[in-house]
Each structure stands twice: as structure tokens, then as C-alpha cells.
Amino acid sequence: MKCTAAKGAAESTVKTFYIETFGCQMNAHDSEKVVGTLLNQGYSQVPTPDEAELVFYNTCSIRDKAEQKVFHRLDQFKKNGKGKTFAVLGCVAQQEGERIFEKAPHVSLVCGSASYNKLPELLVQLETGNRRVTGLSLDTDLTFETPVTRRDNPHRAYITIIEGCDKSCAYCVVPFTRGPERSRTSASVIAEASELARAGYSEIQLLGQNVNSYRDPSPAGWDFAKLLDQVGRVDGIRRVRFTTSHPRDFVKEIIDAIDANPALCNHVHLPAQSGSSRVLDSMQRLYTREQYMTRIAWMKAAKRPIAISTDIIVGFPGETEADFEATLELIDEVEYDSIFSFKYSRRPNTVALRLNDQIPEEEKSRRLTILQEKQRAIQVRRNAAYVGTVEECLVEGFNQATGQWIGRTSQNKTLNFLRRGEEDLRGLYVEARVTRAGPNSLAGECVN
Ligand code: 5AD
Ligand code: SF4
Numbered sequence: 001m002k003c004t005a006a007k008g009a010a011e012s013t014v015k016t017f018y019i020e021t022f023g024c025q026m027n028a029h030d031s032e033k034v035v036g037t038l039l040n041q042g043y044s045q046v047p048t049p050d051e052a053e054l055v056f057y058n059t060c061s062i063r064d065k066a067e068q069k070v071f072h073r074l075d076q077f078k079k080n081g082k083g084k085t086f087a088v089l090g091c092v093a094q095q096e097g098e099r100i101f102e103k104a105p106h107v108s109l110v111c112g113s114a115s116y117n118k119l120p121e122l123l124v125q126l127e128t129g130n131r132r133v134t135g136l137s138l139d140t141d142l143t144f145e146t147p148v149t150r151r152d153n154p155h156r157a158y159i160t161i162i163e164g165c166d167k168s169c170a171y172c173v174v175p176f177t178r179g180p181e182r183s184r185t186s187a188s189v190i191a192e193a194s195e196l197a198r199a200g201y202s203e204i205q206l207l208g209q210n211v212n213s214y215r216d217p218s219p220a221g222w223d224f225a226k227l228l229d230q231v232g233r234v235d236g237i238r239r240v241r242f243t244t245s246h247p248r249d250f251v252k253e254i255i256d257a258i259d260a261n262p263a264l265c266n267h268v269h270l271p272a273q274s275g276s277s278r279v280l281d282s283m284q285r286l287y288t289r290e291q292y293m294t295r296i297a298w299m300k301a302a303k304r305p306i307a308i309s310t311d312i313i314v315g316f317p318g319e320t321e322a323d324f325e326a327t328l329e330l331i332d333e334v335e336y337d338s339i340f341s342f343k344y345s346r347r348p349n350t351v352a353l354r355l356n357d358q359i360p361e362e363e364k365s366r367r368l369t370i371l372q373e374k375q376r377a378i379q380v381r382r383n384a385a386y387v388g389t390v391e392e393c394l395v396e397g398f399n400q401a402t403g404q405w406i407g408r409t410s411q412n413k414t415l416n417f418l419r420r421g422e423e424d425l426r427g428l429y430v431e432a433r434v435t436r437a438g439p440n441s442l443a444g445e446c447v448n
Contacts, residue, residue, distance in 0.1 A: 017043050018052035023060025029158040031058045036148035054085045059092035063345035074104040091177035111135035114179045138179035155427045157201040162208035170284045170351040185218040197236030206242040212249035225253035232263035241265045248286040255298045266304040267412040271311035275330025276323035307337040307411035315344045315364030317355035339375045383437035390433050395425040419446035
């Protein structure tokens with residue numbers, strides 16, 4: 001698939017590109033911006049790497065396994081990648097820098113997320129014959145603002161409100177790969193939300209490594225709670241979500257805003273990481289279990305039932321059986337709606353690398369299994385309580401195999417439901433009665 005287009009006076013070839021994204025929603029959204037930028041530059045997107053001249057991997061390095069994925073992908077093209085240009089973007093790019101050229105000599109472009117605003121320039125360098133090009137600077141004030149974002153979901157749109165992270169959690173590579181915190185002005189966030197509403201999006205997800213530490217750099221000086229509330233008041237926006245939060249910066253005003261504004265979804269993702277204050281201290285998380293539980297108490301006292309999810313790391317260096325038990329107790333006490341749980345993974349540059357008493361891999365696996373089984377039972381119990389209730393769903397798709405529509409509730413639960421008739425419900429808000437519940441989803445039937 002190749003065509004030619006006139007670019008200025010000279011004829012040039014329109015190149016095809018393929019992009020694969022690993023990792024978190026921040027990366028997914030970055031890829032949407034990269035795709036928009038590439039299309040705007042005249043490149044055309046293809047669905048497989050085989051068809052592409054330019055192959056982009058937007059990478060994640062949060063855990064070792066994620067990092068290895070990109071090198072596996074690149075290895076596949078060591079022999080048969082002739083004629084293609086390979087680019088590594090994102091966190092592995094930032095972390096490994098020019099070392100990537102040694103590990104994978106067929107890579108030509110290495111670019112971290114803080115340098116994506118230079119991507120058009122870097123692409124020109126590639127086109128003009130440069131064999132190795134890098135964008136690795138972290139000292140940029142500019143967030144990657146682009147008017148040409150190509151969004152993957154037709155109803156829900158991401159908006160980045162803050163980039164980078166100023167915390168220094170002992171296990172985490174993010175402050176090294178995404179650099180220091182930079183907040184966007186409230187005016188530019190509201191303008192983007194309004195534009196998205198005009199384009200037909202009804203759900204907004206505010207993104208940042210730590211959205212709670214958002215600080216409007218303009219004289220308006222909004223904090224996160226104010227920004228959240230105001231995005232929820234944009235005409236046409238029916239749902240607002242946010243991720244991710246840090247307990248230290250999570251203030252009561254956020255719950256007050258959710259209470260006061262029905263457009264703000266009743267779901268909060270609040271990573272605990274551990275239920276042991278001793279481990280939290282050595283993780284440098286800046287809160288105790290008690291302080292974390294105060295935030296949970298605010299949520300449990302909210303007017304609408306707020307679904308709560310979290311991230312847990314098992315097997316952090318020095319985590320004793322008693323510490324792990326404390327995490328299991330935390331899970332029982334909070335009764336989370338869902339949990340993302342991980343085995344601790346050693347990451348370059350991090351403080352935890354130097355800690356003694358690393359936990360053996362088998363022990364980490366044992367703890368992870370116990371935790372996941374416990375959480376599964378909690379989810380079965382919690383979801384069963386929804387049977388008989390009527391929930392508003394944003395319809396996201398249709399499952400041909402089961403004949404069910406796929407909806408999402410404000411609490412971020414998947415509700416698969418049946419409805420008579422031929423009408424295409426995608427993008428609509430409908431009410432569905434829950435008739436069955438499993439650990440990971442609800443099922444029911446439409447009542448309107
Ligand atoms: N090992 C395991 N899990 C990690 N996370 C971050 N760094 C690591 C690591 N080195 C988890 C945390 C974080 C989530 C996004 O990934 O739980 O909240
Ligand atoms: Fe990593 Fe901690 Fe920053 Fe989250 S708050 S990105 S876990 S350093």
C-alpha cells in the first residue's frame with residue numbers, strides 16, 4: 001500500500017506505518033496523539049507490521065515483563081525486517097535511550113514521551129536519510145498538545161491534565177521515564193472537553209500519573225477537585241472519570257465534588273500498594289494504612305455508592321508473611337470492586353533495587369495467587385448484590401456471539417444485556433436490569 005503525494009514543490013512518497021501500544025492509558029492516549037500527528041504529516045496507517053514501512057512500538061517499562069515484550073517484537077524482525085524502519089517510543093525508549101540501538105541494531109528512532117512534540121522534526125530527519133535519530137530530553141515544559149489526535153473510542157475520550165510524576169515511590173520507574181510533573185492550564189483542558197463534546201463524545205477520562213496533584217499553572221489556579229467539577233459541567237459531557245490517584249494527595253473535596261455533580265462517575269481508583277504501614281514506609285508512599293483508610297471512609301460515606309478499585313504489589317523487598325497478611329486484611333476491610341495486582345519487579349534506577357531481602361519469585365507467585373483468589377470471592381459477593389437493580393449504561397459495543405450489548409455503568413462495571421429490536425445502541429445511555437452476576441461482569445436486560 002503505497003501512494004505518492006505532492007509535498008510542496010517536490011514529489012514525495014506517502015509512507016505506511018503500523019503502531020502497537022503497550023501499557024497504561026497514558027500510553028494509549030499518547031499513541032492516539034502520535035497517530036494523529038503521523039496522519040497529519042501524510043503518513044497512512046496499516047493494520048499489520050508486515051504491510052508497514054515504519055513500525056512503531058509505544059512501550060511500557062513499569063515491570064520487567066512489559067519491557068521484554070518490545071525486544072521480543074523487535075527480535076522477530078531481526079532477519080526479515082529489511083526495508084522497514086523501526087521506532088521505539090515511550091517508557092523503554094526513555095529508560096534505555098541509545099542502548100536500544102545496541103540491543104536492536106535495526107531500530108532507527110528512539111523517542112520518549114516528553115519529546116513527542118518533536119516527532120514531526122525527527123521523522124523529517126529519518127526521511128532525509130539519518131540512520132539513527134533520538135528524542136530523549138526530559139526538560140520540556142510543553143505537554144504533547146496536538147490538535148490532530150486520532151481517538152480510538154468514538155464515545156469516550158482521554159484528556160491529559162498532568163504529565164510526569166514528582167513522587168519517588170521506591171519501586172517505580174515512572175519518574176525517570178516520564179519526568180517531573182507538568183500541569184496543563186485549566187482553560188486548555190476545558191477547551192478540549194468542550195471541543196470533544198461538540199464532536200459527540202459524552203464521556204471524558206482525565207489522565208495523569210497523579211491527577212490529584214494537578215495545579216492549574218494559570219492565574220485561575222484551580223486544584224484537581226475544581227477542575228473535575230468544571231469538566232463535569234461542560235455541556236454535552238455526561239460522564240467524567242479520572243485516573244490515577246495518589247492517596248497522599250487525595251483530598252475530601254474530590255468526594256464532595258462527586259457528591260455534588262452527577263456527571264462525575266461514582267468510581268475511584270486509589271492505589272494502596274500494600275496494607276502494611278511498615279511496607280508503605282519502605283515503598284516511600286508517604287501515607288500509612290490508617291491515612292489510606294481515612295480516604296476510603298470518605299468514599300464509603302458518599303451519597304452515591306462509590307466503586308473502589310486499587311493496585312497492589314506483592315513481594316516488595318522485606319515484605320514478611322505478617323505484612324502480606326495485613327494486605328489481605330486491607331482487602332477484606334475495603335471490599336474493593338476490583339484490584340490490579342502485581343508481583344514486585346526490580347526496575348533500573350529505583351531505590352528498591354538496593355534494598356536487602358528480595359523475595360523469591362515462587363513466594364511472590366504464591367502470595368499473588370492467594371490475593372487474587374481472595375479478591376475473586378469478594379467480587380463474586382459484591383457483584384451478586386447488584387442483581388435486581390437497574391443501572392444506567394453507556395453502550396460500548398455488541399457481542400455477536402452472545403447477542404448481548406456491552407454496557408458500562410458509572411461504577412465502571414461491565415453490564416452485558418439483551419434488548420429486542422434492531423436499533424444500534426452504541427454510544428447511547430440505556431437502563432438495564434441486572435439479572436445475573438459473575439466476578440468480573442454483570443448481565444441483564446434493557447428496561448427501556
Ligand atoms: N513492580 C511491580 N508493580 C509495579 N507497579 C509500579 N512499579 C512496579 C514494580 N516495579 C504497579 C503499581 C502501580 C501500577 C501502575 O503498577 O501497583 O500502581
Ligand atoms: Fe510511580 Fe509512585 Fe509516581 Fe505512581 S506516584 S507514577 S507509583 S512514582
